[in-house]
Amino acid sequence: MSLQVFLRLAVSLAIVLGSFSSIAAAAPSKRIVTPDAVPVQTAVNQAVPFDPVAPAQPEKGKVVNFTLEAIRAKLEVSPGVVKEVWTFNGQVPAPTLRVNQGDTVHFTLVNRDPDMVHGLDFHAGQMDMGTYHKPIKPGESVSFDWKAEYPGVFYYHCSADPVIMHIANGMFGAVIVDPPGYKPEGKEYVLIQSEWYEHSTNLQALLEESPQAIAFNGVAAQYVDKPLTADPGEKVRFYFVNAGINHFSAFHVIGTIFDQVMLDGNPKNTLYGVQTVAVPPGGAVVSDLYADTGTYAILTHSMKDAMKGGLGILKVGKPTGTASAQTGSQPLTNSSASASTSTNESADSGKAVEGNVVHIANFTFSPDTITVTAGTKVIWINDEGSAHSIVGDTFDSRNEKKDGFIKGESFSYTFAQPGTYKYHCSFHPFMTGTVIVK
Missing domain, CATH: 2.60.40.420 (Cupredoxins -  blue copper proteins)
Structure with missing residues (x-):
């Protein structure tokens, strides 16, 4: 190689490296x-x-x-x-x-x-x-x-x-980037699925443990007690993000079909008539639907994650009955049930309600807190098609019912001693209730 060629290459290399250096310094x-x-x-x-x-x-x-x-x-x-x-x-x-x-x-x-x-x-x-x-x-x-x-x-x-x-x-969130010409209409909700671990500050545990709860927007099953709402026939758009850290989501709304789904929310990635959409950790989707009056469960169809809290309710209009009315199953009735103990409004109030009947509908105990006197028999009535259990320190429906759950039937327990008795559903731990015995 001649000296002239060498010098020419050296100068070229210096220019290139200098350009990279200036870019690196500028960025x-x-x-x-x-x-x-x-x-x-x-x-x-x-x-x-x-x-x-x-x-x-x-x-x-x-x-x-x-x-x-x-x-x-x-x-x-x-x-x-x-x-x-x-x-x-x-x-x-x-x-x-x-x-x-x-x-x-x-x-x-x-x-x-x-x-x-x-x-x-x-x-x-x-x-x-x-x-x-x-x-x-x-x-x-x-x-x-x-x-x-x-x-x-x-x-x-x-x-x-x-x-x-x-x-x-x-430490996570979502960014919505609207395409040119898009005009929001109907209801638009942001849902971010995430996982909570018992030992969340232990790196090895995060690599090995199963999550103790799955959440939409930080809190397990929070939209069961406080449903998202829409009007009949109104467009409902979900901006759905899976924060992970480890589980895929199978995003689904029971009772509807997504009119259109845009993978990562990009209109160029549009699918139509989708029942369930897979969203990986770190991924996202925009899903649109329209629904008639009724109650619709929002969930990940990875059922063990749904049962750990990865679900909520979309309430469209003013449904006249419970979730069982939407699916065609017939709820049990009991003459001792009063109007105040059979409505979701009483459960939403957060106050103890007089009465001895608790209804199970839309993945909630309604009312979730009741007050009775010692010696009262409390009756839980499952008004929906899903299987549930009633588990407290002194009572457990799994010991008395076939297969360990109640489905389309009732369970009762007599409280002999005063005290505060908390209970939950073993299949859906986010479902909790309290009986206060005077």
Whole structure:
């Protein structure tokens, strides 16, 4: 090789490397870290409830500012199970970001956690993870911009190692990117499926344990007691994200068929007339449906996960009967049942109701708390087609019923001694109730 050729190659290589160096140097300048920007927060407050209603569509063509703060909080993830969770903005899931395709997001992360580093991974963005996903220390903040180039619904989560642990403790949310021309109509709900583990701060346990609860929007089966609603014939859109950490979801709504399903929410990925859609951890889907008056169960059709809390209720209009009326099965009746003990309104009140009859419908005990005098026989009537059990410290329907559950029948127990008796369904642990004996 001649000296002239060598020099020419050397110069070319220097130019190329120089270009890479300038690019590498320029990229981090868009990511600004501010040390000691904010005080950390040592107090652990009650978590902020998550709003399942999708946020309003923002004005088009704007820079959208989005700020998240990493802080600790307390959350009752399933009945009687309170966990200290790691959050963005004190809630699980984190706030939903909604933008239009083509918008620029100016993002700021503030780390108020006194003990840990945190970062952010936006599945809706395209950016170098080595630069933009880097975690920041307690008290620091970081800002950077990214552009929403693809339409759909996307996952975001903490990017600090071990990522599995930060997600398992609650640091995740959703981004909706509306395509050009889309105008929201009907009801729009955000549902994020996630898993809660007993030992969520133990890495080995997260690799080996089964989750103790499955949740939609942070709390197991919360939309059983507080159903999502729609009007008859109204379009209902679900922005559904699977936060994982490990389980696939089989998203399904009993009694309906999805009119259309868009994988990852992209209109180019549209399927029609879908019964159940598989959503992997880290994946998402937009599902539209229309339904007549009635009660419809929203769930993952991975049934063991549904029974751990991965289900809710969509109440369309004002159904005249219980869930059994929708499926054609005939509920049992009892002359001692009063109107106040057979309606969901009494259960929703949260107050102890006089009476000795508890109905089971829509995966709830109604009323969930009753007051009786010592010596009273309490009767549980299963008004729906699903199998249930009534399990307390001193009584257990599984010991008296064939196959261990009651289905389309009743169970009774006489309370001889005063006290407070809590019970649950062994097949659906999120179903709980209380009998107060005077």
